[in-house]
Amino acid sequence: MSVKPPRFGPTDTIPCDENATPLAIVGIDLTVTREQLRTALAAGHAEQAGQPPLADIDVLDIRREIEGQLAAGAIVAVDDETPNVNGRLTPEYAAALDAAIDRAYTLPAQPSIQRPRYRNGTVTLQTTDHGEVTTPEPGWCAGHDGEYVGRRSEISHDGNPIEAGVVTTRHGPGTIMQAHVSHAPHLEIRPEPHPILSVHLSFDGDLGPEDGRNLTRALRIAAASLDRAIADLAHLRGEQR
Ligand SMILES: [Zn+2]
Incomplete structure (x- = not known):
């Protein structure tokens, strides 16, 4: 045929x-x-x-x-x-x-939703490979409610998001920076012994002078937010500035 x-x-x-x-x-x-x-x-x-x-x-x-x-x-x-x-x-x-x-x-079975139990500075989570796992819950973690149950190595403590936006006349409002403190204490292949700052930067566009100044102002605000977040991260790790 x-x-x-x-x-x-x-x-x-x-x-x-x-x-x-x-x-x-x-x-x-x-x-x-x-x-x-x-x-x-x-x-x-x-x-x-x-x-x-x-x-x-x-x-x-x-x-x-x-x-x-x-x-x-x-x-x-x-x-x-x-x-x-x-x-x-x-x-x-x-x-x-x-x-x-x-x-x-x-x-395949749908992943189930995490029902975390918080107690005495720890959180108990379900995992697909190690059953229930109890791990220290840092005070900065935003919590695990609503997450999907995954492998133990995928457990990640994530802090509240830090965001910086820009408004341009040509593109309207947008987000140029997102960051949050994160720590995955059970990673196996690339262990993560300390919290890290997870950062995502994005902007793509053509600008005139007014929007160019809007963008540089937004970048300075984003840089200041990142400076504070990095100082907080160093503090969390017990480092002196
Ligand atoms: Zn956590």
């Missing part, structure tokens, strides 16, 4: 057994010939006793009819085989089949 034909549908999701609990929606693209489409549509139209006339059926209903016929053909064949196959399965093989289906047709 050298040219890929155009793709249509799926128009609707087709329930294969309305009386059973569904596990998954299986997507499938079938490349078919005109003759196969003709057969499927003729079969569907015959089931409706030829009503309404083909010329009166809208495009989506034509596709629904054909998709339904193709799906019915597939699922009837599977259902016919189901009693035979299930009757022959050993419990071990049935379990292996279910394990394969679970791998292929279930979604």
